[in-house]
Amino acid sequence: MKNLFPLIKKEIRIEINGLSVSRANQLLFENLTSTITNHDIVIVRGDNGMGKTSLLEAISGLLTYSSGEIKFLISEHRTSFKNLIAYQPSSSYCKTLLTIKEELSFWAKIHNNSSLVDDVLRFMKLQGTFNLQTQSLSTGQRKRLEIAKVIITQKPVWIFDEPYAGMDSNGVELIDTVLKDHVSRGGIVILASHKHTKIEKIQTQIITMKAS
Amino acid sequence: MILNIIKRDIIIASRSGSSALNGLIFFCLFIALASISLGGTNEVLKPLSPALIWLAIVFSTMLSYQNIFQEDYKDGNLSQLRLGGISALNICIAKSFSFSIQSIFPLILSIPIVAVFLDMPLSEIKTIIVTLLIATPGLTVYGVFSSAIAAKIRGGTFFIVLITSPFLIPLLIFGLESMNSASDVDIFNSELRVLIGLSLIASAIGLPASAAALKTNLE
Numbered sequence: 001m002k003n004l005f006p007l008i009k010k011e012i013r014i015e016i017n018g019l020s021v022s023r024a025n026q027l028l029f030e031n032l033t034s035t036i037t038n039h040d041i042v043i044v045r046g047d048n049g050m051g052k053t054s055l056l057e058a059i060s061g062l063l064t065y066s067s068g069e070i071k072f073l074i075s076e077h078r079t080s081f082k083n084l085i086a087y088q089p090s091s092s093y094c095k096t097l098l099t100i101k102e103e104l105s106f107w108a109k110i111h112n113n114s115s116l117v118d119d120v121l122r123f124m125k126l127q128g129t130f131n132l133q134t135q136s137l138s139t140g141q142r143k144r145l146e147i148a149k150v151i152i153t154q155k156p157v158w159i160f161d162e163p164y165a166g167m168d169s170n171g172v173e174l175i176d177t178v179l180k181d182h183v184s185r186g187g188i189v190i191l192a193s194h195k196h197t198k199i200e201k202i203q204t205q206i207i208t209m210k211a212s
Numbered sequence: 213m214i215l216n217i218i219k220r221d222i223i224i225a226s227r228s229g230s231s232a233l234n235g236l237i238f239f240c241l242f243i244a245l246a247s248i249s250l251g252g253t254n255e256v257l258k259p260l261s262p263a264l265i266w267l268a269i270v271f272s273t274m275l276s277y278q279n280i281f282q283e284d285y286k287d288g289n290l291s292q293l294r295l296g297g298i299s300a301l302n303i304c305i306a307k308s309f310s311f312s313i314q315s316i317f318p319l320i321l322s323i324p325i326v327a328v329f330l331d332m333p334l335s336e337i338k339t340i341i342v343t344l345l346i347a348t349p350g351l352t353v354y355g356v357f358s359s360a361i362a363a364k365i366r367g368g369t370f371f372i373v374l375i376t377s378p379f380l381i382p383l384l385i386f387g388l389e390s391m392n393s394a395s396d397v398d399i400f401n402s403e404l405r406v407l408i409g410l411s412l413i414a415s416a417i418g419l420p421a422s423a424a425a426l427k428t429n430l431e
Contacts, residue, residue: 097223106216110297
């Protein structure tokens with residue numbers, strides 16, 4: 001089986017400079033500055049409502065921020081967030097009437113990686129249930145499908161919002177291994193989580209969101 | 213890429229069955245209620261039947277406009293498509309096709325059956341289907357446009373009806389006029405040509421406008 005994780009040889013850097021985000025006219029956080037590069041695991045911590053999701057969405061390019069700047073660089077050349085980011089929000093974006101395989105194949109086609117579908121299904125232990133509609137999946141299965149969809153993008157930067165929510169210890173371990181494998185091949189992982197897991201031991205940066 | 217999105221939309225729609233079925237039921241109910249309220253006699257109904265069918269189709273497509281983007285916006289699929297590098301314009305084009313296939317074509321296909329109940333002559337059935345097919349791009353794109361604007365608005369159906377009605381009135385006028393002046397010899401009368409023009413203008417202006425609206429809603 002070929003390696004499912006993209007091997008990232010080029011230097012990738014995300015530079016966040018003085019970022020401020022407000023939502024509904026309320027300032028969530030201001031002046032956040034950070035540089036994230038290959039092999040980094042960044043954990044975003046903070047209580048509910050402190051703007052963790054907003055920060056992840058801003059980095060993913062899905063949220064306009066009030067001030068500051070986020071720069072995406074591949075080998076010192078500026079690029080668009082679309083070339084780098086795979087974002088998994090806290091809620092699943094599965095189409096409930098599609099089967100696991102249809103859902104995964106669709107996103108594989110969008111990202112031009114159709115050849116990986118079967119391998120990723122096998123890797124995430126979903127091959128036995130690939131004909132099940134996603135509405136009938138258990139929490140764990142749905143989470144595994146979400147991670148499969150992130151792998152299939154073959155993007156270098158993975159952003160997760162609460163990846164461990166609702167997972168048992170085996171599931172947590174599986175997610176940790178996947179994230180570790182990705183980072184070891186030069187990838188970047190940014191995640192927001194309340195749960196304390198083994199990934200903390202190898203984290204390179206913790207961003208704590210506090211009330212300003 | 214566009215084909216993949218259309219295919220997925222059609223699969224989902226065929227499994228849920230709701231969008232096409234709702235429109236179809238509304239369409240048939242409208243015709244039935246209108247016939248009853250107009251007295252139900254053939255002499256009264258016959259001259260009015262093209263107008264009734266047109267109205268029924270415009271109303272039932274209007275009611276399904278809301279669903280074009282709202283669900284994909286809410287569950288995050290639109291953001292994910294954007295991260296996948298699909299441009300807003302391509303999303304709008306794909307949604308236009310899947311909307312016409314899911315919501316308008318079933319209505320047009322059901323016209324022959326409804327027409328039998330209204331006792332319409334065959335030539336009239338033919339022209340109404342032709343005019344409606346020509347108006348389909350217009351009907352679709354205005355819906356995509358309004359839905360792209362209203363994607364964020366909860367319960368935006370009323371808003372959508374409000375902004376699409378002025379656009380749909382010309383389609384309605386020229387569609388019905390072209391039916392009135394259609395004869396067996398010349399189906400392509402000047403009114404029909406205006407209708408073709410309206411549909412083309414709608415696609416040319418409406419699609420980029422919808423893409424722009426969608427883009428602002430996704431940021």
